[in-house]
Amino acid sequence: MKFVTRAQLGWGASEAPDQATAKGVKIHYEGTHVSNDEHSDCVAEVKAIRLSHLANTKENYSDIAYNLLVCEHGYVFEGRGKRKRTGANGNQELNREHYAVCALLGDSGDIKPPEAMIEGIKDAIAYLRSYGAGKEIKGHRDGYATSCPGEPLYALVKAGKLEPGTSVPAPKPKPLYAPFPGVGFFRLGQNHPLILAMGKRLVAEGYKGYSVGPSTKFERGDIKAYAWYQRKLGYSGKDADGYPGKSSWDKLKVPQA
Numbered sequence: 001m002k003f004v005t006r007a008q009l010g011w012g013a014s015e016a017p018d019q020a021t022a023k024g025v026k027i028h029y030e031g032t033h034v035s036n037d038e039h040s041d042c043v044a045e046v047k048a049i050r051l052s053h054l055a056n057t058k059e060n061y062s063d064i065a066y067n068l069l070v071c072e073h074g075y076v077f078e079g080r081g082k083r084k085r086t087g088a089n090g091n092q093e094l095n096r097e098h099y100a101v102c103a104l105l106g107d108s109g110d111i112k113p114p115e116a117m118i119e120g121i122k123d124a125i126a127y128l129r130s131y132g133a134g135k136e137i138k139g140h141r142d143g144y145a146t147s148c149p150g151e152p153l154y155a156l157v158k159a160g161k162l163e164p165g166t167s168v169p170a171p172k173p174k175p176l177y178a179p180f181p182g183v184g185f186f187r188l189g190q191n192h193p194l195i196l197a198m199g200k201r202l203v204a205e206g207y208k209g210y211s212v213g214p215s216t217k218f219e220r221g222d223i224k225a226y227a228w229y230q231r232k233l234g235y236s237g238k239d240a241d242g243y244p245g246k247s248s249w250d251k252l253k254v255p256q257a
Contacts, residue, residue, distance in 0.1 A: 001123040002075045004212055009047060009077070015062045019085040019096065024136025025125050026089055026098040027157055028066065029149040034106030037189075039215045042071035045104055050079075053087075061087050066102040068124040073215045074116035076124045082131035090144035098138065099128050103153055112152045116216070118162070126164035137162055178256040180246040190218040198222070198244070198254050202229055205252070 006014065030049070036042045050064035059065075065088035066079040079102070080086065086100035101124045105111055113121070125137060139157045140148035149157070156162050178194060185192075199214020202225045209228065210221055223242030230240035230248055239245075244252075 035109035
């Protein structure tokens with residue numbers, strides 16, 4: 001699980017009420033326009049949700065309402081966290097019955113959960129189950145009059161597609177190293193699993209500069225990380241510009257994505 005802690009978000013311990021067990025988990029969405037292209041946008045979105053909740057004097061939230069949040073890149077953000085009563089399900093009775101997981105989806109813009117998000121939601125559910133959540137997986141609308149979590153996500157809830165461990169294909173053997181994909185492959189905004197595999201290898205090599213962690217999208221943080229690796233190999237000047245070349249790529253030994 002790609003887990004983003006409260007500490008990484010700059011938050012202290014949650015002041016939400018403790019709750020050791022629940023019947024299960026209810027799935028939510030934002031229900032507004034959502035458009036998060038970069039993973040940094042997702043981080044900013046989660047922080048904005050918390051600020052919005054804390055500013056809501058009518059609801060008088062003690063913290064961000066959700067236990068966990070999941071972005072389209074598959075990261076699971078620690079909201080109130082484990083064994084905390086949610087503030088998202090509609091009323092105190094409903095809040096006691098289920099913990100809450102919010103997908104960063106809206107009613108326009110980003111409305112359909114990509115595969116990485118679906119896997120992240122499964123990870124979030126499994127995590128909450130390991131800390132007292134029961135087996136139920138429901139939508140926010142189950143028990144409360146709302147359109148949440150939106151039709152695409154609710155269809156997955158009803159079809160049982162968010163159950164952790166279901167419909168997971170057997171892992172396929174991977175070649176030891178990926179071939180170099182070519183200089184033109186590495187451009188800002190390029191989205192590919194090989195970018196994530198590259199980032200993980202850079203972290204394994206000792207790079208500590210990612211603010212949250214590598215993702216599948218080639219961003220300026222990846223250029224900075226790869227330039228660090230090139231300098232580590234002894235390159236300098238234009239040879240350490242942060243864009244992979246075949247020689248450095250072969251040395252990095254990136255697994256086939």
